[in-house]
Amino acid sequence: MSRRGTAEKKTPKFDPIYCNPLVPMLVNRILKHGKKSLAYQIVYRAVKEIQQKTKRNPLFVLREAINQVTPNIAVKTRRSKGGSTREVPIEIRKRKGIVLATRWLLEASRKRKRSGPNKNMASRFSSEFIDATKGRGGAIRKKEEAHKQAEAKRASAHFPSSRKQEIHRSNPRIQKSRSKRNP
Secondary structure, eight states, rough: SSOOOOOOOOOOOOOTTTOOOOOHHHHHHOOTOOOOHHHHHHHHHHHHHHHHOSSOOHHHHHHHHHHHOOOOOEEEEEEETTTEEEEEEOOHHHHHHHHHHHHHHHHHHHHHHHHHHHHSSHEEEEEHHHHHTTTSSSSHHHHHHHHHHHHHHHGGGSSSSSHHHHHHHHHHHHHHHHHHOOO
């Protein structure tokens, strides 16, 4: 048990215009060099473009895009008893999945070409979200790549996730006591 106490969970801030916690989360991801007002402008322009292009509720499109890109499983490196490292597929919690999805959507929109209609960040961001709802785009490719990688590393999924489990499996006394209990 920690002597310092536990950290309180942060409550999500709500956006003044859309009254939704998703918008400030995107703003904080886009934010560069402390220019929060510029980040808000980019997100608001992107939301307007989404509404104009799709003729649907833009927050619904944002949520749907994030759900499409959210990964279920990822690969994490674990160290074995012998000192070698292995990549082990692990299940991702909902919050971590949403964070990864927003990060991938933002990376994919930054990598998009700046020519043609995608001149500014807001239009690139909106087009990436629209593509994600349709099941294509750079963020969807990133998710599929992560799932393929986890599928390839499935053989090492039995690898213990904590040192305590590793010690229990390697200790012969514990193995004998378990075998006596379960004949």
